[in-house]
Amino acid sequence: MPPLGQGELIWQPGQRLLLPFRSRETVGVLIEVVKEAVVPREQLKRVTQVLDKTSLFTPDAWDLILWAASYYHYPIGEAIATAIPSLLRRGAPAQRQQEHRWHLTEAGQTTDPATLARAKKQLSLLRLLKEHPLGLTPGQLVGVGGDWRNSMKRLQTQGLVSQALATAPRPTPRDPVCGQTPPPLSPEQATALDALNADQGKGFVASLLDGVTGSGKTEVYLRLIERVLETGAQVLVLVPEIGLTPQLAQRLRARFDVPMALYHSGLTEKQRLETWLQAREGYASLLVGTRSAVFLPMANPGLILVDEEHDASFKQHEGMHYSARDLAVWRARRLNILVILGSATPSLESLHNAQRGRYHHLHLRQRVGEARLPKLQLVDMRAVRAPAGLSPQLITSIQQHLATDGQILLFRNRRGYAPILRCHGCGWIASCPHCDAHYTLHIRGKNVSHTELICHHCEHRASPPLSCPSCSGLDLQALGYGTVRLEQALNQQFPDAIIARLDRDTAQSRDALPTILDAVHARKVHILIGTQMLAKGHDFPGVTLAGVMDADQGLFSVDFRAGERLAQTITQVAGRAGRAEKPGEVLIQTHQPQHPLLQTLVRHDYHRFAELALTQRNQAGWPPFSRLALVRAEAINEADVMAFLAAAKASVSDNKDTRLMVLGPVPAPMSRRAGRHRAQLLIQATTTHPIHELLRRLIPNLSEHVLARRVRWSVDVDPHELF
DSSP: OOOOOOOTTTTTTTEEEEEEEETTEEEEEOOOSSSSSSSSSOOOOOSSEEEEOOOOHHHHHHHHHHHHHHHHTTTHHHEEEEEEHHHTTTTTOOOOOEEEEEEEOOOHHHOOOGGGGGGGHHHHHHHHHHHOOOOOOHHHHHHGGHHHHHHHHHHHHTTTTEEEEEOOOOOOOOOOOOOOOOOEEEEEEEHHHHHHHHHHTTSSSSEEEETTTTOHHHHHHHHHHHHHHHTTOEEEEOOOOOGGHHHHHHHHHHBSSOOOEEEESOOOHHHHHHHHHHHHTTSSEEEESSGGGGGOOOOSEEEEEEETTTOOOGBBOOSOOOBHHHHEEEEEEEHHHEEEEEEESSOOHHHHHTTTTEEEEHHHHHHSOOOOEEEEEEEOOTTTOOOOOOHHHHHHHHHHHHTTOOEEEEOOOOOOOBBEEETTTTTTTOOOOOSSBBBBEEOTTTTTTTTEEEOOTOOEEOOSSSSOOOOOSSSEEEEEEHHHHHHHHHHOOTTTEEEEETTTTTTSSHHHHHHHHHHHHHOOEEEEEEEEGGGSSOOTTEEEEEEEEEETTTOOOOSSSHHHHHHHHHHHHHHHHOOOSHHHHHHEEOOOOTHHHHHTTTOOOOOHHHHHHHHHHHHHHHHTTTTEEEEEEEEESSHOOOHHHHHHHHHHHTOOOTTEEEEEEEEEEEETTTEEEEEEEEESSSHHHHHHHHHHHHHHHHHHHHTTTTEEEEEEESSSSOO
């Protein structure tokens, strides 16, 4: 199909074009319209087809892409690829299709809920559809969690629901609230809400909502969202993990009778495209997603909310290295709207911005209702025998809380059975042949003979040896413990308790995570074991005991952010306990009970820790008192990597700016990963400008270097991980 003539089309940046490229055709995006080409006319090729009559993007979404590409120093094409669904990159129509919507039938409207009392999922779906007379699409039902499709089919078989094609219109401003009565606000919540309502009318304001776990931050969010929705504007809510999305989506759906759409990597390609189009057309009033959702085009944006703003998951480490939290603040400034950053453990960067007056700092210091902050206690492990990490004190506490019908949450940030397999005779340790890392021993199912060695860095797998490859000894020992070994020990210690494990291994399928969380909320699980997934904002009202199995990870790391991350993790895990009427208890097992960081946290004083950490950062010249960029490189040959980065440093050696330092090159902390040698170059300056000036000179040199074809390299501005 020939392209449309210019008389029929207004060329706009952001339009997709089908272009001839070598021996094939590919989808491109129009970046700029110029009067004259910079190449000879005979070298130009004609566009095969114009795929979009207008730009794919809203003006602010396009500006965000351009700014992100410039700030993070990535090609504009890579920024665009990050910002749009894969189907659009492959040329799919940018139009919403007719969609199937589930509705209640007349029989469903009048059926007695008591008849479905034993089928809780069906009953939940029936009630949900009664709250939405216009029906719900499969995409809107994703946030329900669990296997809703089979339950919906059973309702259809009973004649209670039906499915029909419909193209839903763009909603009009109306009362967005469902019949649910909101809980009363505490004085602190009311004060924070009044301040945010005032901020809402001032154009761009970045507000840091700093509230202890269980202080009711989400209810403050909901009240403000309600006010924005009443105006017909859209709300974008960013969460750090897919695991948090269903829980928040359920609460939003129960509260607001408006079209809502989810956006995260757990959706199908069609679902992601549908959400993207619903956002652009203004059909979806509520948008909930992980970091890539920050790029969603919105027809009428009114509020951006970043929940758990401190979480490192908001930083993208593959492809274009960007921070969704920072982009959310920039986008709100561009739109002249309010952005809220919420957390019980704010990042040091956000606290520093609040101290300097860049952010409006709001506090929620008390838990709502009858809930009180849990009692924290350090458990000295130095002279304690603790098989699989279970100290006598922790075992006793678990017994006591089980006896009073409390749930227990145990945090162990190591999955698998054991982190080390060692020969007792000669000290040999099973190590990955492709990485500078040890294998982790995994056990599949309940059969101990089904074992496997897995590298958690490159996913290489191997069978455990029957004898030591070094000395032929037979005494091979599994050292340390992961979540699987902890689960086995708990099953032996508490045979009558129902134990669930939440880690990357158990949450692989789409329905696994919501199924586990649903079981915990239904009190069908007595003890929940988990990794970092558990420290991300979950609300478990039944948990009365939380245990941090090993608090020492991160106390002595060379990474300057390690202490901050450890403090946030411990505080967040502790915050899962005692969120309802029963008091909570937290046991923190450590071999360093006198460490100042732990002594500060055990007094519920995260802000005292943050104050001391900021002082240390200032003295050492680390962010937020300086700015960083990291150039990473890897290659099969170690010499190539070091020579490449050394040449890169030499190419900017004439830099005379005393505010800037180029450090390295040095091997990465894990210098070999997946068979490739890795090294890095650190750029540090007192302000951002010198770094960007240096990178503008450095990046062309890297691209043109003779070793560039043998070395993979990337640039990370404002890196979250250095070592």
